Amino acid sequence: MEYTVQKLAQLAGVSSRTLRYYDEIGILKPARTNSSGYRIYGQQEVDRLQQILFYRELGVSLDQIKEIITAPAFDAADALREHREKLLEKRKQLDLLITNVEKTISSAEGRTTMSDKEKFEGFKKKMIEDNEKQYGKEIREKYGEETVEKSNAKLMNMTREEHEAVTKLSEEVNSTIGQAMETGNPAGELAQKAADLHKQWITYYWSEYSKEAHAGLAEMYVADERFKAYYDKIRPGAAEFLRDAIKIYTGQQ
Amino acid sequence: MEYTVQKLAQLAGVSSRTLRYYDEIGILKPARTNSSGYRIYGQQEVDRLQQILFYRELGVSLDQIKEIITAPAFDAADALREHREKLLEKRKQLDLLITNVEKTISSAEGRTTMSDKEKFEGFKKKMIEDNEKQYGKEIREKYGEETVEKSNAKLMNMTREEHEAVTKLSEEVNSTIGQAMETGNPAGELAQKAADLHKQWITYYWSEYSKEAHAGLAEMYVADERFKAYYDKIRPGAAEFLRDAIKIYTGQQ
DNA sequence: ATACACCTTTACGCAGCGTGAAGGTCAAAC
DNA sequence: GTTTGACCTTCACGCTGCGTAAAGGTGTAT
Numbered sequence: 001m002e003y004t005v006q007k008l009a010q011l012a013g014v015s016s017r018t019l020r021y022y023d024e025i026g027i028l029k030p031a032r033t034n035s036s037g038y039r040i041y042g043q044q045e046v047d048r049l050q051q052i053l054f055y056r057e058l059g060v061s062l063d064q065i066k067e068i069i070t071a072p073a074f075d076a077a078d079a080l081r082e083h084r085e086k087l088l089e090k091r092k093q094l095d096l097l098i099t100n101v102e103k104t105i106s107s108a109e110g111r112t113t114m115s116d117k118e119k120f121e122g123f124k125k126k127m128i129e130d131n132e133k134q135y136g137k138e139i140r141e142k143y144g145e146e147t148v149e150k151s152n153a154k155l156m157n158m159t160r161e162e163h164e165a166v167t168k169l170s171e172e173v174n175s176t177i178g179q180a181m182e183t184g185n186p187a188g189e190l191a192q193k194a195a196d197l198h199k200q201w202i203t204y205y206w207s208e209y210s211k212e213a214h215a216g217l218a219e220m221y222v223a224d225e226r227f228k229a230y231y232d233k234i235r236p237g238a239a240e241f242l243r244d245a246i247k248i249y250t251g252q253q
Numbered sequence: 254m255e256y257t258v259q260k261l262a263q264l265a266g267v268s269s270r271t272l273r274y275y276d277e278i279g280i281l282k283p284a285r286t287n288s289s290g291y292r293i294y295g296q297q298e299v300d301r302l303q304q305i306l307f308y309r310e311l312g313v314s315l316d317q318i319k320e321i322i323t324a325p326a327f328d329a330a331d332a333l334r335e336h337r338e339k340l341l342e343k344r345k346q347l348d349l350l351i352t353n354v355e356k357t358i359s360s361a362e363g364r365t366t367m368s369d370k371e372k373f374e375g376f377k378k379k380m381i382e383d384n385e386k387q388y389g390k391e392i393r394e395k396y397g398e399e400t401v402e403k404s405n406a407k408l409m410n411m412t413r414e415e416h417e418a419v420t421k422l423s424e425e426v427n428s429t430i431g432q433a434m435e436t437g438n439p440a441g442e443l444a445q446k447a448a449d450l451h452k453q454w455i456t457y458y459w460s461e462y463s464k465e466a467h468a469g470l471a472e473m474y475v476a477d478e479r480f481k482a483y484y485d486k487i488r489p490g491a492a493e494f495l496r497d498a499i500k501i502y503t504g505q506q
Numbered sequence: 507a508t509a510c511a512c513c514t515t516t517a518c519g520c521a522g523c524g525t526g527a528a529g530g531t532c533a534a535a536c
Numbered sequence: 537g538t539t540t541g542a543c544c545t546t547c548a549c550g551c552t553g554c555g556t557a558a559a560g561g562t563g564t565a566t
Binding site: 037 | 555
């Protein structure tokens with residue numbers, strides 16, 4: 001089967017301009033041109049275009065795609081790994097931003113006040129690193145190692161009140177599970193309350209909450225003997241029950 | 254507090270060129286200029302820039318951002334909440350993209366079989382989406398959910414071999430900690446090996462590994478009685494020792 | 507022969523800056 | 537007092553991945 005630009009464009013769902021551009025930059029040349037200069041594409045080009053569009057969907061630049069599909073020696077997996085790193089970086093940044101927005105919200109509600117610096121924390125990953133390198137030394141000299149550790153680790157900054165809150169939350173989770181288990185329904189109100197309390201509890205430890213991770217932890221509660229033993233002390237089967245409740249709570253099946 | 258371009262740029266993690274461009278297009282004008290034409294930004298401009306960058310991160314065009322934040326009805330608190338939702342959604346999309354990239358990688362490595370046909374089909378689905386944008390959204394949501402389900406299935410569908418591997422890993426972690434503690438050095442080779450084994454172990458449970466989360470878990474090992482009791486059975490102080498080793502391993506101080 | 511849908515190349519435009527160039531300013535150091 | 541060096545200023549062109557004319561040639565059905 002042979003295609004003209006428009007035909008192939010229709011088939012692939014791109015514009016004819018795109019195909020001409022791909023010809024221009026040498027990423028996809030037509031099989032041949034007819035007597036009057038029309039671009040004629042064949043089966044190979046169709047396949048190649050599919051590859052191109054596939055990588056494009058993944059957000060790979062045309063330059064990179066060219067390298068991937070033209071040089072057989074070029075390892076596509078390697079290129080993709082690099083690309084993945086970039087994406088992960090982006091997600092990290094996004095996570096920071098989300099925390100930041102949440103902070104801003106609570107700041108707007110008057111609970112905490114944010115410094116100018118804090119306001120931008122999500123946007124400037126590099127800057128943070130640089131700052132820590134710069135100021136880290138000074139602070140270390142001034143206040144000693146212990147303080148540095150404390151100031152750096154968010155988790156270690158837990159105040160007494162927070163620590164008490166965590167302990168209390170932990171107890172509440174346990175007692176709520178106990179009550180919920182009497183209903184026997186992990187989707188019930190009490191069980192869901194327990195799952196919510198549990199979420200609140202882990203957010204004290206986790207810098208970023210995600211449903212996936214929460215559900216993952218729930219799985220671990222059953223899979224891992226330490227957790228299982230701990231929760232089953234509340235009542236046999238409590239680990240499974242909590243897992244089921246969290247799974248429902250997080251909507252992760 | 255007043256800032257020059259570079260100062261504000263550093264604070265916000267953008268380039269000074271960006272600030273000049275924002276001035277040029279009228280989206281963020283300096284509070285005033287000094288006698289020699291230097292741009293001077295004040296508190297209001299800092300806040301405004303923060304808003305701009307929030308929206309920018311969402312992929313909103315600067316033109317739109319301008320409209321949004323100059324609109325008199327603009328409610329910052331409301332906007333932020335909406336904002337967070339969108340950020341979360343964006344992260345979801347990003348996660349999807351990452352999963353797809355990872356799929357492709359492992360496909361390229363021949364671990365899973367993703368035939369050309371499948372690739373083509375996946376692409377065809379996309380084309381259908383594009384053709385019918387209304388239904389496309391629904392499909393995208395479905396596709397997203399499926400992927401999430403599948404990634405969850407990873408945890409659920411652990412094979413026997415994997416389960417054995419996990420158990421074995423767990424034991425290895427414990428014994429390695431025991432040995433490492435005799436050296437007394439959490440930065441030493443053995444302790445770092447333990448931290449690495451520990452990482453391998455948790456990656457069986459976590460869909461995504463991050464140094465931050467790993468360090469966070471390490472903190473929990475000390476803060477949470479359950480973990481502490483478990484590890485201290487190996488040897489008193491083992492929880493703290495493991496935490497320190499992991500902190501060093503992850504470089505999270 | 508005429509219409510009309512297709513094709514060609516050339517070339518400017520877009521967003522959101524990066525990256526010079528060419529020059530002025532400020533604080534500190536000599 | 538001037539020299540250094542880090543700032544600042546305003547042009548202005550370059551980049552990606554095309555969209556969108558403009559100006560013209562081609563294919564084929566009527």
